[in-house]
Amino acid sequence: MRTALVIGTGLIGTSAALALARRGVVVHLDDHDPEQARTAAALGAGTDKAPDGPVDLAVVAVPPAHVARVLAEAMRGGVARGYLDVASVKGGPRRELESLGLDLTAYIGTHPMSGSEKSGPLAATADLFEGRPWVLTPTQDTDTEVLNLALELVSHCRAVPVVMDADAHDRAVALVSHMPHLVSSMVAARLENAEEAAVRLCGQGIRDVTRIAASDPRMWIDILSANPGPVADLLSEIASDLDETVRALRALQSADEVKRREGSTGIEDVLRRGNAGRARVPGKHGTAPHAYEVVAVLIDDQPGQLARIFADAGMAGINIEDVRIEHATGQQIGLVQLMVEPKAAPVLTAALRERGWSIRQ
Ligand SMILES: NC(=O)C1=CN([C@@H]2O[C@H](COP(=O)(O)OP(=O)(O)OC[C@H]3O[C@@H](n4cnc5c(N)ncnc54)[C@H](O)[C@@H]3O)[C@@H](O)[C@H]2O)C=CC1
Ligand SMILES: O=C(O)C(=O)Cc1ccc(O)cc1
Numbered sequence: 001m002r003t004a005l006v007i008g009t010g011l012i013g014t015s016a017a018l019a020l021a022r023r024g025v026v027v028h029l030d031d032h033d034p035e036q037a038r039t040a041a042a043l044g045a046g047t048d049k050a051p052d053g054p055v056d057l058a059v060v061a062v063p064p065a066h067v068a069r070v071l072a073e074a075m076r077g078g079v080a081r082g083y084l085d086v087a088s089v090k091g092g093p094r095r096e097l098e099s100l101g102l103d104l105t106a107y108i109g110t111h112p113m114s115g116s117e118k119s120g121p122l123a124a125t126a127d128l129f130e131g132r133p134w135v136l137t138p139t140q141d142t143d144t145e146v147l148n149l150a151l152e153l154v155s156h157c158r159a160v161p162v163v164m165d166a167d168a169h170d171r172a173v174a175l176v177s178h179m180p181h182l183v184s185s186m187v188a189a190r191l192e193n194a195e196e197a198a199v200r201l202c203g204q205g206i207r208d209v210t211r212i213a214a215s216d217p218r219m220w221i222d223i224l225s226a227n228p229g230p231v232a233d234l235l236s237e238i239a240s241d242l243d244e245t246v247r248a249l250r251a252l253q254s255a256d257e258v259k260r261r262e263g264s265t266g267i268e269d270v271l272r273r274g275n276a277g278r279a280r281v282p283g284k285h286g287t288a289p290h291a292y293e294v295v296a297v298l299i300d301d302q303p304g305q306l307a308r309i310f311a312d313a314g315m316a317g318i319n320i321e322d323v324r325i326e327h328a329t330g331q332q333i334g335l336v337q338l339m340v341e342p343k344a345a346p347v348l349t350a351a352l353r354e355r356g357w358s359i360r361q
Pocket of ligand 1: 007008009010011012013030031032033036061062063064066070086087088089111112113114115116117118119120121219223
């Protein structure tokens, strides 16, 4: 692929454009808000000038409700050899395109399984998709050349291609993305009117559970509107778990010893089923979850501290597998948790101590 056109230069479009530009592809950037395209260009994602002729691949990265219309316009204008979208739902947009009577041989629906609660080009990074699944939904009508262009994009983004049927994809993301999003919002909503004294105690657990609740509601109304059935089915399963859990907790309040034991069994059941489900969540780069050891470092909340820790770890020859940062409420300090292979933990601890870092046991 030599040239590409990214339409919709928000988080996903700009991240893909940055990855393509880094691999030497000439990227043209287009957005109905020209300021967004200008910002993406300023970040090094390409040029906001229109291409002279058809590009190799058009990447449509606009909110799901606009995907079919934007694709139809691009295809009718003949702006590219191949077309793809990255929307979080796949069945609806395809059916909309079919109903517009377009020839879909040059189109493939795709979905990178990576993103964030942030939106817009300023949140974009070239490595956003690295090691993450990128779903491709070709049909028997999809041109091989177009499938190859999509695979090239996925490879430039260093993502892992996964081929699926569009409706099977939508059922799968209902489980791993859409339902969890609503549950996260519902947990976060409990905090809206909670007392300040309670909210200030928030720790890492509630931060983990509510991170995605900070996402743009307009985008998520679009996503959920395109996949309501599978999400509703899953939420009703959760509702029945909730009913049973409430019953078990009420039983734990009882004065009757037998009832309390039943309550305890009920709670244990949901916790154990949670352990079993969590154990199936793939780790970094889609591999099995890994038991890393944590080295916790206290830092001043100042710019450059993280970069220094990473540089010091690098000098000690340690690969940091994952990182977490916890900020202490109302204080100018934070706790950085570095996840490393167990045998690397004592080496890293010693190396960081030697360089003056305060390690928390
Ligand atoms: N946010 C995430 O984590 C993920 C999002 N997606 C999908 O990627 C797509 C884009 O999402 P984000 O980049 O997060 O959103 P975003 O809000 O960061 O960017 C969307 C961009 O599209 C532009 N836009 C809207 N309507 C347009 C139109 N008619 N023509 C041209 N530009 C238009 C907006 O001005 C904005 O710059 C969505 O379809 C979403 O479902 C896929 C994977 C992850
Ligand atoms: O922020 C996260 O962890 C996400 O899961 C983001 C995300 C949002 C929408 C998608 O279609 C895919 C991924």
